[in-house]
Amino acid sequence: MEVGKLILSSLLSVVVLFILGKLMGHKQIAQLDFFDYITGITIGSIAAELATELENPWQPLLAMLVYGLLSVGLSVLEDKVPRIRQYTNGVPAVIMDHGKLNRQNMKKAKLDLSEFLVLCRQAGYFDLNDIQTAIFEYNGSLTILPVSTQRPTTPADWNLSPQQETYFTEIILDGRVQGRQLKKLGLSQTWLEEQLQAQGYHSAAEVYLGLCDKNNAVQFYTAK
Numbered sequence: 001m002e003v004g005k006l007i008l009s010s011l012l013s014v015v016v017l018f019i020l021g022k023l024m025g026h027k028q029i030a031q032l033d034f035f036d037y038i039t040g041i042t043i044g045s046i047a048a049e050l051a052t053e054l055e056n057p058w059q060p061l062l063a064m065l066v067y068g069l070l071s072v073g074l075s076v077l078e079d080k081v082p083r084i085r086q087y088t089n090g091v092p093a094v095i096m097d098h099g100k101l102n103r104q105n106m107k108k109a110k111l112d113l114s115e116f117l118v119l120c121r122q123a124g125y126f127d128l129n130d131i132q133t134a135i136f137e138y139n140g141s142l143t144i145l146p147v148s149t150q151r152p153t154t155p156a157d158w159n160l161s162p163q164q165e166t167y168f169t170e171i172i173l174d175g176r177v178q179g180r181q182l183k184k185l186g187l188s189q190t191w192l193e194e195q196l197q198a199q200g201y202h203s204a205a206e207v208y209l210g211l212c213d214k215n216n217a218v219q220f221y222t223a224k
Helices: 002-024 034-052 058-080 082-088 103-108 113-122 179-184 189-198
Strands: 093-097 131-136 142-146 169-173 209-212 218-221
Touching: 002 058, 034 058, 058 082, 093 103, 113 131, 113 142, 169 179, 179 189
Parallel strands: none
Antiparallel strands: 093 131, 131 142, 169 209, 209 218
8 A cells, every 4th residue: 555655656746747847948957047946956855755755745746836836937927027037047247358357246156266267168268368258147157259360260251151051850760760750851761762772771770870951961870
């Protein structure tokens, strides 16, 4: 009997977590702000308690719902009144500009010089002279604007207009043809077999990954 209750409470915990995750959106697993971080940890802790609570499972369930609805409600309120975000999430801070570090903003952001240098190196900047402006975002990431002489060259600099590339769709995964994806692209199995033969493959089973874009350009990859 106790085992059955434990299984039911665990399933209830998973279901409620899934529903709350969908309601709160993908931001919970992507770029977390301060409030989302706290809410996610708290809901996870309560869910663990719910999974093992056999006597009064409704108490942790109610707590999960309160935290989840509070997060959703605050998100809606922030959309209607964007100014609230500066109080719940904080505001970006300019850490470096025109070769000068802003000591006051670093203190406000609780960011020391060592951490700043680590974030710069992670962004690919080992020489601070290559940085025009560095902004510490409210989600803990560092956004860097390089000096004009260090930024990558773009086709616009050469007055070029290259053809826009499109995303690729997986048509073969681990040797298995993805029929649904082929259908979405308006292609057939026969067409795929012709493409495979043109590149020296006897069947899709020889291909580990097959990609195709909207222009019907294909790429086949094998695995060792």
